[in-house]
Amino acid sequence: MMRYAILLMGAPYSSQAAHSALRFARAVAARGHRLEGVFFYHDGVHNAARLAAPPQDEPHLVDGWAALAADHGVPLQVCIAAALRRGLLDEREAARHGKQGHSVEPPFELTGLGQLVDLGLRCDRLVTFGP
């Protein structure tokens, strides 16, 4: 058993990166490894959009990540600086910025870049999926 982390920098449905990352994440978990976190950075933060409503015959990536978190306890960490400037705010940040509604909800969590550094230090493998 090894400790894995995934860095995802591609937006859903823009490139294949999110599909590849989710497929890899499931395989890592199925293999019995411990997936310590998925870090969403750059355009990858769009994977945390709680209002995403893709056609029903297409893979629902946001739900896919949430299922990964529910099934395997994988933290879904979203870079707060990348998220806020793209309109991805949880309830707390929406209130803080005076915005109506919010676009990020658990199991996704807004967090700092330090968490990515921490994942890189703690984990045996960090695999990056770029756009």
Place this chain on the structure above:
Amino acid sequence: MLLHILNRSPATSEVFRQALAAMGPDDRLLLIEDGVQGAVGALFGRFSGLEGRLYAQEEDLVARGLAPLCAPSVVRVDVEGFVTLTEEAQKTVSWF
């Protein structure tokens, strides 16, 4: 030994040259996404000299209809094989 992961086709991106330049003599290269085009036809020539160290993601070959055209010396791996490659490598480097 490092695992290099390339998701760009050599037909549309020059980043494969950086990957090749960065590779050590024992490093491996895994082609994923549009990168699998590098396992087919003339583009395969960009990776000459990597026999036995060149891998391609099977699911991405199939999704593009390229599986029957994949060069025989390319090692085809499914996503479980991808995980195994990351287990065997000290680190991974993604090129995109």
